[in-house]
Each structure stands twice: as structure tokens, then as C-alpha cells.
Amino acid sequence: MKQNTKRREVAKILVEDRFFEKGHRKTKIIQSLVALIGWVGILVPLIWTSSPFLLPRHLTKRYHLMNGGEISSIRLLFIFLAFTFLTIVIIYITLTLFNNHRFNRTLRYKNTHNEAQLNKRRSLMNQAYSERFGSEDFRLNVRYYSVSEEQNFDTSFIKNLYDDGGAKL
Incomplete structure (x- = not known):
């Protein structure tokens, strides 16, 4: 069965922008005006500068002297x-x-990585998981498992494990 996603759940995942939401007319007007003023600031000097070069016969000498x-x-x-x-x-x-x-x-x-070092790291991690959480068969077949605070890894546990096992990062 297809699961419907609610707007609030999507809003947590995606980036929100007040310009594209319903309402917020003041924001839309201000941002649109700033964009238009920016484009006018770019296009008017470009047209003013290039018009004597591109259309010399259509311009009077009173406004453009080149x-x-x-x-x-x-x-x-x-x-x-x-x-x-x-x-x-x-x-x-x-x-x-x-x-x-x-x-x-x-x-x-x-391969852009060292296979031997990768296998060594995997074996070190499997040993650490087995020591802390039980055997691999137990971990894969258990339906509910609660991790106590003592079993949590420290911030630098994996780096230290690799360094001590001879498979530095």
C-alpha cells in the first residue's frame, strides 16, 4: 500500500522558502522589485554603451557622441x-x-582503495561489534535489542581501533 506523506513531514526534509509559500505577499513584492532593479542596473548601462556601436544611424548625435x-x-x-x-x-x-x-x-x-587494509578494518570492526553487542548471528536474528550507555562508542573509538590494529585512516 502506498504511504501518503504529510506536508509537515516534507517540510522537515526539504528547504523552505517564504517566496514560494502561500501568502507572504510583502516578501514576494520586495524580492521581485529588488530583482527587477538589479536587472535594470545591468541592462541599461549595457544597452546605453553598446547602442552607438550597434545602431549608429538610428541615434542622434545630441545624446550619443562616440x-x-x-x-x-x-x-x-x-x-x-x-x-x-x-x-x-x-x-x-x-x-x-x-x-x-x-x-x-x-x-x-x-580499485582505488587498498583491499588488504579494508579487509583488516572490517575484521577489526566485526571483532569490536562482537565484543560489545554479541555475535553476528545474534545481532542479525534478534527482534529487539536495547543498547546500554556503557556500550556506546566514544567519539574517537573507530580511529583508535584502527590505529591500534595497524589499519590507520
Whole structure:
């Protein structure tokens, strides 16, 4: 049978945002205005600066005065930004291909950990569990088990166990 999840249970798991909840109109209005002002602050100077370069015939000289030095500066900036963008795209594609190749050829087929040390750590942990909580058969087959305070692990128990057993972290 499918179990229904309540809104309160989901709210404990997920991050809540007052903007997307019902109500909170003041928050929605303020955040929307701040976002719009931010976009206007970005787009107006961009359009103002690039309009004489992109649309020189449609503008009157009274509002926009631009000489050859400014046009060459804008062209240089455009060329620099285009070159930088292409360089970044090429680098990211190269790194992605290299990472995929490395994953497919190396990480998928080879162990990246020490098997002997991992087996030693497992045996140390199984011994510690058996000493504190009983045998493995008992632990797997018991229906109810209560852990007393003395059986709890200390904060550095596992690190100390590995260090003493010769399987340092």
C-alpha cells in the first residue's frame, strides 16, 4: 500500500522558502522589485554603451557622441571577451572529456582503495561489534535489542581501533 506523506513531514526534509509559500505577499513584492532593479542596473548601462556601436544611424548625435577611439575600444573589448569565452569553453570540454576517459578507463575497473587494509578494518570492526553487542548471528536474528550507555562508542573509538590494529585512516 502506498504511504501518503504529510506536508509537515516534507517540510522537515526539504528547504523552505517564504517566496514560494502561500501568502507572504510583502516578501514576494520586495524580492521581485529588488530583482527587477538589479536587472535594470545591468541592462541599461549595457544597452546605453553598446547602442552607438550597434545602431549608429538610428541615434542622434545630441545624446550619443562616440568617436573612433571609443569604437575601437569596444571592438577590442568584444574580441577579448569572445576569445576568453571560446578559451573557457574549449578548456571545459577538454577537461570533461579527460575526466570521462579517466573514469571509463581507470576508476571503473581498478580499485582505488587498498583491499588488504579494508579487509583488516572490517575484521577489526566485526571483532569490536562482537565484543560489545554479541555475535553476528545474534545481532542479525534478534527482534529487539536495547543498547546500554556503557556500550556506546566514544567519539574517537573507530580511529583508535584502527590505529591500534595497524589499519590507520
